[in-house]
Amino acid sequence: MAERVKIARACGTETGEETDISQIVPINRQSWKDKLRAYTNKPFSMAAMLLVMIAAAITVGVVLWILVYTLLKGIPNLRWSMFEWKWTSSNFSVIPALFNTLIIAGLSLLMAVPVGVFAAIFMVEYAKSTNVFVKIVRMAAETLSGIPSIVYGIFGRIFFVDFLGMGYSLMAGSLTMAIMMLPLIMRTTEEALLAVPDSFREGSFALGAGKLRTIFVILLPAAMSGIISGIILGLGRVMGETAALIYTAGAPVNASSIAGLGQPGCTLTVYLYTMMTEGMHVGEAWATAVVLIVLVVLINGAAEFVGNKLKKEYN
């Protein structure tokens, strides 16, 4: 407001007379009534506007519906005994399945992160984008990210479980998930590296650092929050994945305790699936779904928080 007054004064002094600010009426301002009249004159526009509003309301409504319904059904069934160390047919503990999930997530990230990050470094720092090899790698990454999880599952079953003889095991599940996560890690790392200003690179080179030192000492630390957000997203991906894990990590009905690497073990989602297909224990299934949703929402929120930090750093 103060600025506007100043401008008005400046105009006023030019023409040599004082202008009263309150008399200036903005011509581009529409009142409620003007808008309504405009819309009644153009029925198609009004219909389009209403459709947009309805669609937005449906979207919000659906989100609320799913979340509130699941929470309402699940929270009354949450009990402390669900978080006991061992699973029994009376406590329906989620802890073994949760830890299986975390083991698979940790292992697959351990394998996927170096490969994905190194590939991203190659794509951003070494390769020229017109290179044929780069185009092929990019096509491969796009294909990998498009392949449905059930196809990963069947591939894991053929390759890791049968061909390499691992059997249903956490290891086979982790390897399958690692391949599935590669494009995600590469894409987030690429974006983070591209977000680092070129002046960082130039400064580093000017100080006599080689390319390698520039990458590991300057660029990777600067891009770290983006890479970490990718890693967290990968964790969320494992949390929510089912189809790729049923036939690789296995789905033992009685998941009484945490599995070893060579043993079959069901993750939280697979555990939920077996509970659902049995059709009994509806309440426990809802409660498990709540645990799952809360974890995934927290994880994705964390990823976004870290990712936003990156954006703030350079903009």
Add this chain to the structure above:
Amino acid sequence: MAEKVVSGAETLKRRQKADVKELLMKIIFIIAAVAFIAAVAVICIFIFAQAYPAIREIGLFQFLFGTHWWPTIDEPQFGIAPMIVGSCYVTAGALVIGVPIGLLTAAFMAFYCPKGIYKVMKPATNILAGIPSIVYGYFGLRVIVPMIADIGGGSGKSILAASVVLGIMILPTIISVSENALRAVPKNYFEGAVALGATKERAIFRTMFPAAKSGVMTSVILGLGRVIGETMAVVMICGNSAVFPDSIFDGVRTMTANIVLELGYAEGLHRSALIATAAVLFVFILIITLLVSLIRKKAK
């Protein structure tokens, strides 16, 4: 302070060592990039190699267009036509429900939404994207399926139920990709349209959407890919009977459901036929990926 004197020869040696290290790491980076190509190649090779026996024995035509899937009788028949049709129906249904709502919501978020509401709506759609498909499936099974059973009779496990749930599942993809595309259109397109006398809606739907065409198309195709490949949500609510449906209240079985239902106990030819189903799915997805990259190339 006395500086350490470094001879020229020593510097050269050091630099050479550094060069070797640089080269070595460059090779490692290249290997990491090659790993992507290798992964795709290995997946292709193993799936198509294991699918081949089934295709050879059954015949490609008989496999794709055979109308009976009777895997466990004495003279088994493996025709996945009902499953392909099922996948197509469910996909079409999900797109009919998801695309209009998604695109209109994207328009809302890009042009109508006040900042305060945007701050709530954006995370809300992100949450929708994060909910695991198994939870969607359970929600569909316990909430949508009974509702449809009330309306249409029968068990409620139907094309309609699967379409509704999958339509919801693709909303976040369509909304976020389309919204980004709409926001990427230069602002003066909109201003120009309004200056020429168009209403806000006319400017959005006749100027901004055509300008953002490639991004909007991409969002729809990405949604399509997600629906075709979706497994866990579908398997619980689509009814899983491998026959041609008569109406949207009939159950179907999709290709993905076929795999997940039977892979656990399948052996021999049956197993190979399931892998061949995955191969067909894989080809579908390859075509979709190709379409997306074509659209992107055209947009450039």
